Amino acid sequence: RAARITRMGAVAEGVQPGDEVPAVSHTPLCCTHVCIATTENIARSLVEAVAKAAVFQTLKPFGDPRTVVAPLSAELVTFLMGGSCAEGSAGVLSDLMHNLESWTISKKSFLSSFVSAASQSDTIAKLKLDLTRCETSEGFNPSDRERMSRELLLRYDRGGLAHCEETFGSADDLFAHKQRCHFRPMQCPNDGCQEVFGANTAGAHDASCPWKRMPCPQGCALEVTRRVLRAHMAGPCERRPVVCPYHHLGCLTAVFAGTLDNHCKDGAGEHLALVAARVGRLGDTVESADGKVASISVALGQIRPQLGRLAGLSGELVSSSARIATGEKALKELEKSVRAVERGMSSLEAELKAQRRDISKVMNTVMGPL
Secondary structure (H helix, E strand, O other): OOOOEOOOOOEOOOOOOOOOOOOOOOOOEEOOOEOHHHHHHHHHHHHHHHHHHHHHHOOOOOOOHHHHHHHHHHHHHHHHHHHOOOOOOOOOHHHHHHHHHHHHHHOOOOHHHHOOHHHHHHHHHHHHHHHHHOOOOOOOOHHHHHHHHHHHHHHHOOOOOOEOOOEEOOHHHHHHHHOOOOOOEEEOOOOOOOOEEEHHHHHHHHHHOOOOEEEOOOOOOOEEEHHHHHHHHHOOOOOOEEOOOOHHHOOOOOEEOOOHHHHHHHOHHHHHHHHHHHHHHHHHHHHHHHHHHHHHHHHHHHHHHHHHHHHHHHHHOOOOHHHHHHHHHHHHHHHHHHHHHHHHHHHHHHHHHHHHHHHHHHHHHHHOOO
């Protein structure tokens, strides 16, 4: 009778001891996960290499580099997949980058040495942007780049640093492995984020994801997304530090946006005392300034008669040059003193006006919150 073999290769019902059991061959099942970040880096490198080669081959005004993108991309893939690479050049990912650079340099033309590096860089950057944005770029669309990047990764990553090579004897074992594979694709769990990345880079994405909800560092007990965290801390956060409106009068209590109203209500008595003290100090200052103004007015009244006498003396001493010179000198010195006194009076008057404005401001502050 024919023997039946279980999934694990054990002898099933109907097989007698000593019977020869035919060998059953199982094709190993291999994990196909690759590092998404590495394939994306390879795709960007392919775009950059093709853009540089296209610009080197068709320098303006001699041609449009977009017209040679398709043949150059096909040539590049053939070169990297072994058609033109040296024997043994495909081994590690660093070899891939080296081969990309070598191929790009080989596309430099004689005319490219006469074009400024800045001009070439601008043209290359523009072409890279066009190739990245265009979904139907002939011969180099995004789906082609993704497929090429995956194939190149598998060819060059011989050490398995950026893809999984584990094999399994059953589909169940393979399925269980793929649920925990280091390179399995993951969807960001944060609401609003559409990023897909490998499990090996999940931590890096989580550390910078703008949609991740985070507790407010100021301690308001709210969680907000990283992208609006700064705006929250500077705006609606109830624990945002603010300055008491009576701070300039001497209130040193630390308050927050959410407690400011209660602080002003609870501290109304203390604030009123601060206002009264400030008004008293301003009153003393005003009285002192009024006294100084009065003293200056008296001094001016004493000086003016002397000016009149000196003016008359100047007219009488016309015939005597020496006496005239003496009189004029004294007159100038006296006028200088008068001007100095007048300037002092103007300064005191300005100070008095400023102090009166301060009193008005304080009174407005008192009348506002109270």
